[in-house]
Amino acid sequence: MRREQTSRQSRELILRAAAELFAEKGYRQTTFADVAERSGISRGSIPWHFGGKEGLLVAVLEHSVQELLQPPGGLPRADADGVEQVLEEAERFLRLPLSRLFVTLLIEAVEPDSPIHDRYVAIQDGMRARIQTWAEGLPLAEGVTPRGLAVTVLGATIGIHQQWRLTPDRIDLDEAFATLRTMLVGALIAS
Amino acid sequence: MRREQTSRQSRELILRAAAELFAEKGYRQTTFADVAERSGISRGSIPWHFGGKEGLLVAVLEHSVQELLQPPGGLPRADADGVEQVLEEAERFLRLPLSRLFVTLLIEAVEPDSPIHDRYVAIQDGMRARIQTWAEGLPLAEGVTPRGLAVTVLGATIGIHQQWRLTPDRIDLDEAFATLRTMLVGALIAS
Structure with missing residues (x-):
């Protein structure tokens, strides 16, 4: 349960950071490293949550x-x-x-x-x-x-x-x- | 004179092709090779006319x-x-x-x-x-x-x-x- 909650929180933090960065810099200019830095979540766990960058893009839009x-x-x-x-x-x-x-x-x-x-x-x-x-x-x-x-x-x-x-x-x-x-x-x- | 005219024509053909490609594919996705193919002008002469890709972008906008x-x-x-x-x-x-x-x-x-x-x-x-x-x-x-x-x-x-x-x-x-x-x-x- 605890692990599930942490995972949900990480996902949420990544989505929020990615939405901000896409809005500021555009999608193509944003890297996983940028998202990791902004969200405080390690770079390696982003693909674990969203697959590739396109998966992150789709998730950000769904979220909004x-x-x-x-x-x-x-x-x-x-x-x-x-x-x-x-x-x-x-x-x-x-x-x-x-x-x-x-x-x-x-x-x-x-x-x-x-x-x-x-x-x-x-x-x-x-x-x-x-x-x-x-x-x-x-x-x-x-x-x-x-x-x-x-x-x-x-x-x-x-x-x-x-x-x-x-x-x-x-x-x-x-x-x-x-x-x-x-x-x-x-x-x-x-x- | 003849050479100058040819140069002006090449410039015009490159600008027209670049404007079409930027509109269709976006600026970042367009390469000099695409512009060369569309315009019929050799790839090597594009930087001669416009410097880098940013120079081409500025020229396309000026032109329009x-x-x-x-x-x-x-x-x-x-x-x-x-x-x-x-x-x-x-x-x-x-x-x-x-x-x-x-x-x-x-x-x-x-x-x-x-x-x-x-x-x-x-x-x-x-x-x-x-x-x-x-x-x-x-x-x-x-x-x-x-x-x-x-x-x-x-x-x-x-x-x-x-x-x-x-x-x-x-x-x-x-x-x-x-x-x-x-x-x-x-x-x-x-x-």
Whole structure:
């Protein structure tokens, strides 16, 4: 029992360190030696837990799925107040350390034969589905569809995040989100 | 003269091949041998033109700056019709083969000491400046600022592009842009 618990703790420490390092340096630049140093777990035990580096990558993404797909607070309310909740979730996502990882891993996920392609797609699907389900309960302005809204709002969140990450001192997140709020309200018909 | 022309042509062929390969495989996965094969120019002459691989990367980005920053058609008109022009530019950007490169290179550009960091930032700045200048001539809805609009519209374009690139068969670009159009109109005060 004791040994099992220690093993679980080691696994957890390795995953946390790897997620940080992948987000900071990128996947390819991160070595087992880096992960060992950051986690305090010996280098030799990393393959014991995860096999190769790809196994570690897949495990890191699996580990973060819960946090990305199940934000606290349930589905947004099917009325205009839901706008606030959708935006809060978007902002929360944007400020999560995980999002940095999520953006960094895009480059690994984009090839169809990538070991994380399917899981990455499933996470994006899940995020779009939340917005789409919310929008399906609302009267939408002309030209707006629940699916189109899901792609556009997730897209804006991803794209604002990337500009901010590249030049944090030039991107005012509050200003961008205030604009997105007004644009999102403009996509709904006032009831 | 003849030799100079041949040299310019070789340079051009190498740049074009490298841009395609960086967009397809990523920068790190591309070798001089790949570039030689794709361009038909001998492997040995690539360093003669560009020095190392970083020199080639910088040259590829420089080469694409014009096309990214000066879309045909001048600045968008300072009225609601400008919405169509802004969206046309966004869609045009999204469908350019160059954009694929632009997204792939983000991962190289994000570190402040990257050789392309400053140039990449300058391209994003230029794109935001076009939208911001356009929006400064328009009455904007509450909560919307020209700068916020620039970050949000460029962000939506980047983020829609990335979802589409990851899962082209699940993302309907026309649907997403129709939604973005209505949202953008909602950010302006009808005149």
